Amino acid sequence: MTSILLKKTLEHLFISLSALLIAMCIALPLALLLSRMKNRPRARIILRLISLIQTIPGLAMIALIVVTLVATRSILHLPATGYLPGILTLSLYGVSPILTSAYGGIEQTSAPLIDVATGLGMTKRQILKWVELPHSIPMIMGGLRIAGVWTIGMCTLTSLVGSGGLGDLIFQGLRSMNTKYLLAGTLPAAFVAIVFDWGMTRFEHWLKPQGV
């Protein structure tokens, strides 16, 4: 039992963190791109549209992804079960919170500060690096934390498509009405989420420049 628990927990972490990493790689450059857009209302609309992903129920999203993977199998040759659909679902969910908070963070850097940075002769890139990004760190980290906790929780659901993780134990417990299995899946999942949240808070504290 212990070894299977450890294996499933690690698997769970692997899936969640890879999904988070992918979401981050999509969301952060996108946030940067949107914040550089001259047309702000349009940037906001794009942001809204992307946040609509969040409204798709988890189960429906998993089904959608699997169906899409199956439908495109003749062209893309991607597996419709296992890690891939799981990680794909979770990544999609993670994009919006990270994107929204990172965009908000860059946007909320106060106008007089940008003005003075420009007036002192900083280039756009220098303003981003020295003024806007340091100011956005708390917001960006907040977004990552929310997305991370969400992903770790959601990850129990993706075991439906055979991606593994602690969801396996929970579903096994559900099928056989075995409380022991249910708890063996639930408690570590909750524990991992709490530890992640705590770790991110520490990390943010360390990363955040003083005075912001």
Added chain:
Amino acid sequence: MIEFDCVTKIFPSGKKALSEISFSVEKGETLALLGRSGCGKTSALRLINRLIEPTSGAIYFDAKKLSTIDPITLRRGIGYAIQHIGLFPHMTVEENVSIVPNLLKWTEKKIEQRAHELLEIVGLDPKVFSSRLPSQLSGGQKQRVGVARALAADPPVILMDEPFGALDPIMREQLQNEFLAIQAKIQKTVLFVTHDLSEAVKIGDRIAVMEKGEIVQIATPKELLEKPANEFVDAFIGKDRLLLMMQIETLKPLKNHLMSDQKIEKGPKIDLHSSLLESLLTFKQKKAKNLSVFDGDKYIGELPQDVLFEKLVTLIES
């Protein structure tokens, strides 16, 4: 040094901020741009470091057309201090002050040396303040750092947009005095935006009074108070005229009326370059009958109360 030739600025919103203004600022001169909010004074300032571009007309910097100078290079060569202080909260005092030298890629040692020198110039002990964050400073200290940052790379031109606007009157006066003392030493070309007449009178070698995007009058403080060009300027000066005249006029014209009789008891010290107002206040505070006037370290003579009063009466009558 800086010349505006028929400059008009219309914002994309359609608001006309400046209409066909022309003026020039000489090297080493402090020009105060004075006017109510929305009169275009800040826009005029921001045109100079190309934070905004003119709709028509041309601006010359050292006889070079501004639009031909790369904005980044231009800005690094112009000091800039604003009302909102604009210190970067995540950078220490030293880092804030070193921004432009850093952008100009000075050596680390030179930057540190300069930062310490600057902090000393603005009256902050580098040992105490270098590593502090802006949030750990008082309003006056922040403003000092803001001024130090504007001076950092020793730019020939400094733009200041209500740099002392957020301070209480006492702090404000103190910083104005310090600024004047610094400016007397470094002789920069300064454009100083303010809505406060007494500040303009105090700081400016000349004052440009602005209203609705136009320069209504450009003159020395004395000319402005004595011969306001029109009703607007007159109204702007209003009832403060006498007080301001007392601020501008120094004891210098009274030099020949000083008594140097050995028998007269010496009074409290005052400098020949002090204003009439300052002298009057000194009389009041010290309850003295006469003041000992010094030109720097050199003793000149005694100023009796009646001589000052007589001068004030002529001011009132004019």
